[in-house]
Amino acid sequence: MLVKTYCAAVNGLDATIITVEVNKSRGVMFHLTGLPDNAVRESRDRIAAALENNGYRFPVAEITINMAPADIRKEGSGYDLPIAIAILACEQKVDSERLGDYIIIGELGLDGRLQPIKGALPIAIMARAEKYKGLIVPKANIREAAVVNNINVYGMENISEVIRFLNGDHAEPEIIDTRKLFFEQQSDYEFDFADVKGQQNVKRAMEVAAAGGHNMIMIGPPGSGKSMLAKRLPSILPPLSLSESLETTQIHSVAGKLNRETSLISQRPFRSPHHTISQVALVGGGSNPQPGEISLAHNGVLFCDELPEFNRSVLEVMRQPLEDRKITISRAKYTIEYPCSFMFVASMNPCPCGYYGDPTHTCVCSPGQIQRYMSKISGPLLDRIDIQCEIQPVAFNDLAKMEPGEPSSAIRERVIAARKIQEERYRAFKGIHCNAQMTERMLHDFAQPDAKSLEMLRMAMERLKLSARAYGRILKVARTIADLAASPEVQLPHIAEAVGYRNLDRGDWAERGL
Numbered sequence: 218m219l220v221k222t223y224c225a226a227v228n229g230l231d232a233t234i235i236t237v238e239v240n241k242s243r244g245v246m247f248h249l250t251g252l253p254d255n256a257v258r259e260s261r262d263r264i265a266a267a268l269e270n271n272g273y274r275f276p277v278a279e280i281t282i283n284m285a286p287a288d289i290r291k292e293g294s295g296y297d298l299p300i301a302i303a304i305l306a307c308e309q310k311v312d313s314e315r316l317g318d319y320i321i322i323g324e325l326g327l328d329g330r331l332q333p334i335k336g337a338l339p340i341a342i343m344a345r346a347e348k349y350k351g352l353i354v355p356k357a358n359i360r361e362a363a364v365v366n367n368i369n370v371y372g373m374e375n376i377s378e379v380i381r382f383l384n385g386d387h388a389e390p391e392i393i394d395t396r397k398l399f400f401e402q403q404s405d406y407e408f409d410f411a412d413v414k415g416q417q418n419v420k421r422a423m424e425v426a427a428a429g430g431h432n433m434i435m436i437g438p439p440g441s442g443k444s445m446l447a448k449r450l451p452s453i454l455p456p457l458s459l460s461e462s463l464e465t466t467q468i469h470s471v472a473g474k475l476n477r478e479t480s481l482i483s484q485r486p487f488r489s490p491h492h493t494i495s496q497v498a499l500v501g502g503g504s505n506p507q508p509g510e511i512s513l514a515h516n517g518v519l520f521c522d523e524l525p526e527f528n529r530s531v532l533e534v535m536r537q538p539l540e541d542r543k544i545t546i547s548r549a550k551y552t553i554e555y556p557c558s559f560m561f562v563a564s565m566n567p568c569p570c571g572y573y574g575d576p577t578h579t580c581v582c583s584p585g586q587i588q589r590y591m592s593k594i595s596g597p598l599l600d601r602i603d604i605q606c607e608i609q610p611v612a613f614n615d616l617a618k619m620e621p622g623e624p625s626s627a628i629r630e631r632v633i634a635a636r637k638i639q640e641e642r643y644r645a646f647k648g649i650h651c652n653a654q655m656t657e658r659m660l661h662d663f664a665q666p667d668a669k670s671l672e673m674l675r676m677a678m679e680r681l682k683l684s685a686r687a688y689g690r691i692l693k694v695a696r697t698i699a700d701l702a703a704s705p706e707v708q709l710p711h712i713a714e715a716v717g718y719r720n721l722d723r724g725d726w727a728e729r730g731l
């Protein structure tokens with residue numbers, strides 16, 4: 218007897234239907250064909266235990282299981298449930314009539330409990346597109362799968378519940394009003410700029426970075442609050458749109474990183490990988506390909522604290538995706554693509570001991586040590602960072618006297634207004650939404666300052682010994698500052714402020730190895 222069930226494989230961010238065919242004939246063998254990985258091969262033992270512990274017997278027969286199409290790799294243990302159900306249908310313990318209506322997926326515990334799987338959201342999207350009547354998933358995955366409207370999603374506790382349902386027991390599908398939920402969850406961020414006293418110049422630099430989508434690096438001694446400030450950056454970015462939220466949620470679903478209580482990610486992600494991170498963990502890939510940190514930060518912020526501590530080769534692989542806003546992972550057997558459009562924020566000490574140029578501490582580093590430290594971050598990576606900003610710790614005595622900071626919501630209003638101007642300006646340019654994305658050519662059309670400002674820029678570049686690469690960056694950032702001031706032209710004060718965000722290009726820094 219031949220029985221079919223339907224499940225799915227996730228490749229990249231998309232799911233494909235997989236048909237599980239089970240045939241039972243005389244004999245005692247168990248065959249599994251159709252490019253399964255080891256976890257799938259081991260499913261026989263989990264299925265046998267789960268069936269036995271729920272009052273069913275694993276058949277004494279020759280069981281052949283084929284998973285089609287054969288050229289798609291099947292990974293992980295999510296196929297336990299569709300295989301087990303097909304075997305039970307062969308044994309006439311499950312009504313095979315309704316099997317064609319559902320996508321069934323889940324890992325089996327030895328006691329028959331359903332364990333969560335990765336990628337429930339893309340699977341639900343596929344099931345709806347392919348017009349299945351319903352989707353059966355482990356209960357733990359239900360909230361992320363039910364984000365997709367117009368398909369019935371059933372979250373099941375264990376295999377017995379699935380059997381009863383397929384044999385005709387009624388079950389209520391989970392229904393989530395996605396839009397309502399999305400807007401409900403878009404409440405305030407945990408970290409707010411209102412908590413930050415002082416640091417006006419860095420806060421302003423972050424506002425400019427957020428307004429123009431500029432990458433940014435903060436340079437300052439230990440304890441100056443670099444990561445504390447970075448954490449607050451998502452709170453001043455424009456709110457996520459529903460479609461951005463779905464994209465980001467899909468990536469987190471595939472990576473198995475969604476909080477089980479939330480179904481949609483409604484705030485911009487903030488990812489802060491440790492400097493010991495591997496190349497695969499940062500950009501994605503691996504033998505069972507997974508999105509990396511740069512994709513988990515999609516539509517949000519990736520923060521690299523202590524940038525020079527990162528392995529240089531790890532940072533190098535980030536260059537291309539920073540430019541392309543997507544990462545393509547090619548292996549002998551597959552090519553997949555993950556989106557990764559994020560704001561890159563980094564921090565570093567001014568020298569290995571951290572106190573170079575600090576008025577209250579003495580730097581103990583030799584010029585050679587400092588040069589080696591600075592040369593760890595490559596020029597090409599630095600080339601993709603528009604805003605470089607020095608930061609000093611706020612003295613304790615000053616803190617007590619200061620007023621609380623401006624709340625993030627107020628800063629965000631200005632950022633949103635500046636972004637609106639940019640959306641309008643770049644409407645005719647595909648893939649360009651903010652000033653940071655401007656090409657050289659566009660700089661000439663949109664960010665050209667008047668003659669007086671241009672002369673001032675020339676003088677500043679000479680006096681500060683700014684490198685040539687600084688020129689384009691300054692114009693881009695000046696454009697953003699002008700947009701924040703709702704000024705159609707780039708004027709002198711905008712240029713002057715932008716010049717101030719090139720700390721690392723200044724002659725005194727450049728001599729130190731950059």
Ligand SMILES: [Zn+2]
Pocket residue numbers: 568569570571572573580581582
């Ligand atoms: Zn030092």
